Amino acid sequence: MDLRWLDAPADEVAxxxxxxxxxxxxxxxxxxxxxxxxxxxxxLLWALFVVFFSIGVxxxxxxxxxxxxxxxxxxxxxxGVFVVWFTLTVALWRWSLQPLATRARxxxxxxxLTALVNGFRPEASGHATFASxxxxxxxxxxxxxxxxxxxxxxxxxxxxxxRARPWQYILVRLASxxxxxxxxxxxxxxxxxxxxxxxARHQQLSLEGDFDRSFRTFAPxxxxxxxxxxxxxxxxxxxxxxxxxxxxxxxxxxxVFFRQLDADYTRAAxxxxxxxxxxxxxxRLAALSRxxxxxxxxxxxxxxxxxxxxxxxxxxxxxxxxxxxxxxxxARTPQTGRLPVIAKITWIVVRTGLYxxxxxxxxxxxxSIVDGx
Numbered sequence: 001m002d003l004r005w006l007d008a009p010a011d012e013v014a015x016x017x018x019x020x021x022x023x024x025x026x027x028x029x030x031x032x033x034x035x036x037x038x039x040x041x042x043x044l045l046w047a048l049f050v051v052f053f054s055i056g057v058x059x060x061x062x063x064x065x066x067x068x069x070x071x072x073x074x075x076x077x078x079x080g081v082f083v084v085w086f087t088l089t090v091a092l093w094r095w096s097l098q099p100l101a102t103r104a105r106x107x108x109x110x111x112x113l114t115a116l117v118n119g120f121r122p123e124a125s126g127h128a129t130f131a132s133x134x135x136x137x138x139x140x141x142x143x144x145x146x147x148x149x150x151x152x153x154x155x156x157x158x159x160x161x162x163r164a165r166p167w168q169y170i171l172v173r174l175a176s177x178x179x180x181x182x183x184x185x186x187x188x189x190x191x192x193x194x195x196x197x198x199x200a201r202h203q204q205l206s207l208e209g210d211f212d213r214s215f216r217t218f219a220p221x222x223x224x225x226x227x228x229x230x231x232x233x234x235x236x237x238x239x240x241x242x243x244x245x246x247x248x249x250x251x252x253x254x255x256v257f258f259r260q261l262d263a264d265y266t267r268a269a270x271x272x273x274x275x276x277x278x279x280x281x282x283x284r285l286a287a288l289s290r291x292x293x294x295x296x297x298x299x300x301x302x303x304x305x306x307x308x309x310x311x312x313x314x315x316x317x318x319x320x321x322x323x324x325x326x327x328x329x330x331a332r333t334p335q336t337g338r339l340p341v342i343a344k345i346t347w348i349v350v351r352t353g354l355y356x357x358x359x360x361x362x363x364x365x366x367x368s369i370v371d372g373x
Contacts, residue, residue: 001275003268005113010106017109020116025108026124029144032104033096040092042354044085049358051078111145111265118271120147120154129153132249132256133182133197133331134167145265152282154274156263167196168263170246170274172282174253174289178230179223179326183239183248184216188259195247200330211236214244223326229292235284242276252322255285296323 005013025031030038055078058071112122124144128135130153135141137159146155154170184195205217205224211231219227230250239248246257257277263270293300300320 001114001271002117003114003271005110005117006266006268006271008110013106013109013113016113017105020113026126026144029124031096033092033098037089037092037096040089044082044089045355045358047085048082051082107264107266114265114271115147120149122146123148128157130171130254130256132169132171132251132254132258133195134169134256134258136197137164147265152278155265156261157258165196165260166262167258168261168270168273170257170277172255172278172286174255174286176289176292176320177253177322178250178255178289178292179226179294179322180220180252180329181223181227181230181248181250182218182329182331184218185244185247185259186214186216187244188247197331200332203329207231207236209233209236211240214240215248218329220326220329226292226294226326230285230288232284232288235281235288238281238284242280243273245273246277250285252327253289255282257281293320294322294326296326297321 005016051074055071055074059066059068115122122145124142124146126142128137128141129143129146134157140160142158142160143155144158146153151173152171155168157167157169158164182195182199184199188194199218203218203221205219205227206212207217207228211217217227217231243257246259249256249258265271297320
């Protein structure tokens with residue numbers, strides 16, 4: 001891949017961005033300024049709560065509803081401080097609405113120019129654009145950054161859930177569907193790593209050579225021979241040499257490489273891994289997908305193909321299908337159950353509480369002071 005824009009001089013990047021079509025940052029991707037504003041607002045509300053509620057308790061509890069000199073002094077000092085703080089908060093809010101800072105704009109521009117020069121379009125998505133273990137999530141996912149070309153895309157998947165794991169991914173669409181196969185890379189084993197789903201162990205296969213040292217292979221029951229047809233020695237060698245850091249999933253007419261990593265594509269290593277998979281692994285899988293036919297499906301068996309081949313030498317099913325048993329592995333995906341939904345609701349309640357709870361108690365304390373004698 002052409003990676004010259006990743007370390008090009010800043011003035012050249014700025015000039016190229018000025019002549020390119022504007023690509024605004026998605027609204028749902030917070031900037032550093034917006035995060036700072038959120039933290040400031042939360043601290044401001046909790047400070048209001050602590051100060052006014054404390055003074056209110058002193059007035060109602062110890063002063064029997066009477067505002068003494070000490071409470072009055074504390075109240076007016078607090079009002080002065082919070083007026084200044086609120087003024088600064090308004091300035092911070094206006095600052096957060098400004099365009100990205102030069103440094104952030106250059107970072108985003110470098111990866112977008114790198115994508116464009118290599119034939120990919122930067123297109124963030126607020127929802128899943130493909131089906132995979134990394135996008136099967138009850139609360140949905142977002143894909144950012146995301147780069148798209150004809151029949152291929154790559155980027156980072158993030159679930160709409162607190163503390164969700166980001167996944168770097170590469171997706172390519174194949175000529176024909178394949179059985180649902182999953183290759184679990186041993187290189188990324190570790191605490192909190194591994195597949196995003198628990199695949200039933202009785203579906204694990206043992207393949208020839210040293211491939212089992214790099215990947216665990218899973219195929220639906222009865223589809224072991226088909227997995228061997230797809231995972232030829234040539235394909236296995238390419239996977240070990242050029243994609244051993246990735247888990248791999250073949251589902252329907254797509255192949256997805258993924259690994260747990262928050263890749264922002266401002267580093268050459270992120271692009272080099274994508275290039276290695278697209279250059280050395282994908283062409284071999286794409287060629288095999290053009291030849292594979294699931295003979296379990298009526299009309300796609302060897303007898304039917306042989307009969308049709310007498311009239312058309314290169315006949316194959318116009319729309320090849322995968323048998324029902326081979327379409328999906330027996331896998332349990334925790335993120336598709338109720339727990340992620342409950343966690344999402346809890347997170348919304350907690351975030352709302354960060355504003356509502358201190359706001360309510362700050363108002364109650366303020367009214368106690370105002371109503372005092």
